[in-house]
Amino acid sequence: MSGVLDSLYVYRRFLGVSLRSQMQYKASFLMQLAGRLLVNSGELIAIFVLFDRFGSIGGWNVYQVAFLYGIVNVSFAVADAMSTGFDLFGDMVKSGDFDRILTRPRSTVLQLGGQELTLRRISRLTPGIAALVFAAMNLELDWSLANSGLLLLSVAGGAALFAGLIVLQATLAFWTTETLELMNALTYGGVETTQYPINIYRPWFRNFFTFGVPLATVSYFPSLAIMGVPDPLGTPLWFQYLAPLIGIGFLLASLQVWRFGVRRYMSTGS
Amino acid sequence: MSSYWAILSARFRSLLQYRAAALAGLMTQVFWGLIRVMIFQAFYRSSNAEQPMSGSDVETYIWLGQAFLAALPWNVDTDLRAMIRTGGIGYELVRPVDLYSYWFSRALAWRTAPMLMRAVPLLVFAFVLMGMSPPVSLGAGLAFAVSMCAAIMLSAAMTTFLNVTMLWTIAGDGVMQLTFGLIMIFSGMLVPLPLFPDWSQPVINAMPFRGLVDTPYRLYLGHIPLSEFAGVLAHQLFWIMAFLIAGRIAMASALRKVVVQGG
Amino acid sequence: MSQIVVEDLVKRFRISERDPGMMGAVRGLFRRRYQTVDALDGVSFSIEPSELVGYIGPNGAGKSTTVKVMSGILVPDSGRCEILGRVPWRRRNEHVKELGVVFGQRTQLWWDLPVIESFDLLRDIYRIPRVEYVANRDEFVEVLGIEACLDVPVRQLSLGQRMRCDLAAALLHSPAILFLDEPTIGMDAVSKIAFREFIKRFNEERGTTVILTTHDMDDIEVICDRVMVISDGMIISDGKLEDLRKKVSIERRLVVELEDGAVPAVHPRAVIAGSERGRVDIRFDPDVVSATELISDVTSRNRVRDIFVENPPIEELIARIYEGQGR
Incomplete structure (x- = not known):
């Protein structure tokens, strides 16, 4: 237990250090924040623009989609902030900085997770939270203990799933030095996809994000339960409550793959 | 101009080395295009109201956007950024060339090489498998080609301007982020501009960003008739000149009080 | 037991090769050649x-x-x-x-x-x-x-x-x-x-x-x-x-810069290995003649502007070790 606490302490220290690093460049700091906010709000603005024209999508109104958008984007922001080191991992392998990490007596996951928490990544939270608040004010949700808990679980499951994807993407750097955008399609494309209800997509695509990379599973089904909307795809309520756990399982599996990658790195040196 | 060809060729060669990355990039954009097409199809299914643009036009607009995505000024020159951070920019400043023209041709090459690599296979894919439609007429096709060239020039002019701003603030990300946000929203990349609320159209049309995406694509679709071609092209050219001049002024004044960071 | 023991370490790497030029880059898209490099080929030592x-x-x-x-x-x-x-x-x-x-x-x-x-x-x-x-x-x-x-x-x-x-x-x-x-x-x-x-x-x-x-x-x-x-x-x-x-009788170098273009005169046990524009490269064996002896000798015979002793680069040392083994 003390090992875990100690690791958490070191993790917090890593984060503090990286925030202070960024404060070193005060001049562009505010502008960067504003810019990030604008970029990250883009999709939300797009949602409002489109609902202004079309009124609804697949039977969902703008508030419901904003709710889903909020869950997905907060999940992603949390995951992204916690795994920056993995995001930059390809460069670290090339520059040899990963060797340095291996010469320190701490787990690679801890060191990479605490690598660099940038404000731009935190700024991604803002539109997500704003959308959740906007949705909550208009949807008349029942904030029972079960529903609140499910919301948190859904965000946690989503964050774990995204973090797992980012870790998997980083693991690829052990095999190829080429930056593979393909995994970005899964993360960023996953955000784009799952901020709309999954029933609007073609079946093969829907299945991919339900079973293959279960991003829709951890956000779409729980939000149906919270909003009290019956699933047009016909899933039972208990499934909607348990679905977010899949994300946590996915992260644990990804970390196993990561450990395999580290072992391979240590035997090939590249 | 010779530096342009040299950089273009070098960029091509370095891009070709990364075959997996090229393929992955292509698949990413196909995937991305599919997501967007499906979302827009769902919106069009959900409403019977008359829209300023037909559903199939929007699909073609999206595929064009995916094909020419790499031409957008979505980042600063990472080499230049590194040079400014480390102080190596000092060497750039003592070269016997007009630095601004050199940076501009560099930016132009930076934008063209990856765009050409992706545009061709993506357009083939969209035509053959996704039912993307050809230009409405030969004239529309020609107008699109001319306007697309102007779009790339505009993109390079913006990139150069952004590169220059890095001389002012070392972490240059600020201006870049702000500009990038504006580009994403007001170029048409996220939502085709005609779908924006009617009251916002005059503002959006005055801004430079539509010249990167919306203007050429709507010429292609015939959504902007050929009779308006001269007007929209002039709009693009005006903003190209504006960014070039602004960048030149900014650079001159940055160099006057040059503080080479870190040196 | 020693603090560090290394015995018979072997490590091989596989490196991909690329052809130069645009055609080479295009060819590389389809076919890659690899080469195996023995980075470690049976390394042993121990350190106390x-x-x-x-x-x-x-x-x-x-x-x-x-x-x-x-x-x-x-x-x-x-x-x-x-x-x-x-x-x-x-x-x-x-x-x-x-x-x-x-x-x-x-x-x-x-x-x-x-x-x-x-x-x-x-x-x-x-x-x-x-x-x-x-x-x-x-x-x-x-x-x-x-x-x-x-x-x-x-x-x-x-x-x-x-x-x-x-x-x-x-x-x-x-x-x-x-x-x-x-x-x-x-x-x-x-x-x-x-x-x-x-x-x-x-x-x-x-x-x-x-x-x-x-x-x-x-x-x-x-x-x-x-x-x-x-x-x-x-x-x-x-x-x-x-x-x-x-073992390898490492030669050392004395580099002398002379005031004028005069032909340098040198100690009999040292060798002039090269001379260019008043800069003279002298090789000597420190076991035969010491650096101080040689320096005072050179400065007494010539008008010297600058003088310094150099170690031979590692590549030279290694070449000499091989020579020694071949002998």
């Missing part, structure tokens, strides 16, 4: 506690591969490596606690932060007890003369300052073994001297084992008692520096 070992060899000879294996970063294809009774790559966390590593070209300090913050963070990473940390830090700061650097962001330090800070950072946790990989490369003369003196002194006081890879024979001469030479993945010489000297 508190030894000062120089590890030299040309680029690509296997120096850093060996260091990586010993650091637990790289697993060899075959062979044995035990450090303090542990196999480095098996229990990485316990192993690396006993190690300090300095890579000359890269810093382990946080680029945008004041040096002291990096030190504090390392304390937490290595779980260094407070008292030990403060004592070590204060001692290193004083001896290395980095007091003024502590509150400065790393990116604003000169290379010499930064390397001294990096050295302190690598030793904060009192490691039993210190790896230095090309630490003095690109350093100014003052920093080099401070750096070398510190390492010698640290070794004497704490008994830390030091393994140093370098291209600078002066580093070896000042710091090391023992020199291992690696070439093409094999150790071709291992012993005291004097023994190596004797």
Whole structure:
């Protein structure tokens, strides 16, 4: 237990250090924040623009989609902030900085997770939270203990799933030095996809994000339960409550793959 | 101009080395295009109201956007950024060339090489498998080609301007982020501009960003008739000149009080 | 048992090759050729506690591969490596606690932060007890003369300052073994001297084992008692520096710059290897004629503008070792 606490302490220290690093460049700091906010709000603005024209999508109104958008984007922001080191991992392998990490007596996951928490990544939270608040004010949700808990679980499951994807993407750097955008399609494309209800997509695509990379599973089904909307795809309520756990399982599996990658790195040196 | 060809060729060669990355990039954009097409199809299914643009036009607009995505000024020159951070920019400043023209041709090459690599296979894919439609007429096709060239020039002019701003603030990300946000929203990349609320159209049309995406694509679709071609092209050219001049002024004044960071 | 035991290490790498030019790049899209390189081809040695070992060899000879294996970063294809009774790559966390590593070209300090913050963070990473940390830090700061650097962001330090800070950072946790990989490369003369003196002194006081890879024979001469030479993945010489000297009778160079274009006159036991625009390259064997003797001889016979002694580059040393073996 003390090992875990100690690791958490070191993790917090890593984060503090990286925030202070960024404060070193005060001049562009505010502008960067504003810019990030604008970029990250883009999709939300797009949602409002489109609902202004079309009124609804697949039977969902703008508030419901904003709710889903909020869950997905907060999940992603949390995951992204916690795994920056993995995001930059390809460069670290090339520059040899990963060797340095291996010469320190701490787990690679801890060191990479605490690598660099940038404000731009935190700024991604803002539109997500704003959308959740906007949705909550208009949807008349029942904030029972079960529903609140499910919301948190859904965000946690989503964050774990995204973090797992980012870790998997980083693991690829052990095999190829080429930056593979393909995994970005899964993360960023996953955000784009799952901020709309999954029933609007073609079946093969829907299945991919339900079973293959279960991003829709951890956000779409729980939000149906919270909003009290019956699933047009016909899933039972208990499934909607348990679905977010899949994300946590996915992260644990990804970390196993990561450990395999580290072992391979240590035997090939590249 | 010779530096342009040299950089273009070098960029091509370095891009070709990364075959997996090229393929992955292509698949990413196909995937991305599919997501967007499906979302827009769902919106069009959900409403019977008359829209300023037909559903199939929007699909073609999206595929064009995916094909020419790499031409957008979505980042600063990472080499230049590194040079400014480390102080190596000092060497750039003592070269016997007009630095601004050199940076501009560099930016132009930076934008063209990856765009050409992706545009061709993506357009083939969209035509053959996704039912993307050809230009409405030969004239529309020609107008699109001319306007697309102007779009790339505009993109390079913006990139150069952004590169220059890095001389002012070392972490240059600020201006870049702000500009990038504006580009994403007001170029048409996220939502085709005609779908924006009617009251916002005059503002959006005055801004430079539509010249990167919306203007050429709507010429292609015939959504902007050929009779308006001269007007929209002039709009693009005006903003190209504006960014070039602004960048030149900014650079001159940055160099006057040059503080080479870190040196 | 020795502190470090390396036996018969073998490591092979596969490297892809590319053809030059545009056509080559296009061809590379479809077909890639690979080449196998023996980085380590049966390397064995053992090192006792508190030894000062120089590890030299040309680029690509296997120096850093060996260091990586010993650091637990790289697993060899075959062979044995035990450090303090542990196999480095098996229990990485316990192993690396006993190690300090300095890579000359890269810093382990946080680029945008004041040096002291990096030190504090390392304390937490290595779980260094407070008292030990403060004592070590204060001692290193004083001896290395980095007091003024502590509150400065790393990116604003000169290379010499930064390397001294990096050295302190690598030793904060009192490691039993210190790896230095090309630490003095690109350093100014003052920093080099401070750096070398510190390492010698640290070794004497704490008994830390030091393994140093370098291209600078002066580093070896000042710091090391023992020199291992690696070439093409094999150790071709291992012993005291004097023994190596004797074995290959290393010539030294005296470079003299003369006032005018006069033909230089030289001691009978030295050889003029080259002469260009008043700059004369003299080779001599320090066992036959000492440097001081030769210098006073040269200055008495010629009008000298500048004079200095040079060690031959490592490549030359290795060529001579091969010659010696062939003889």
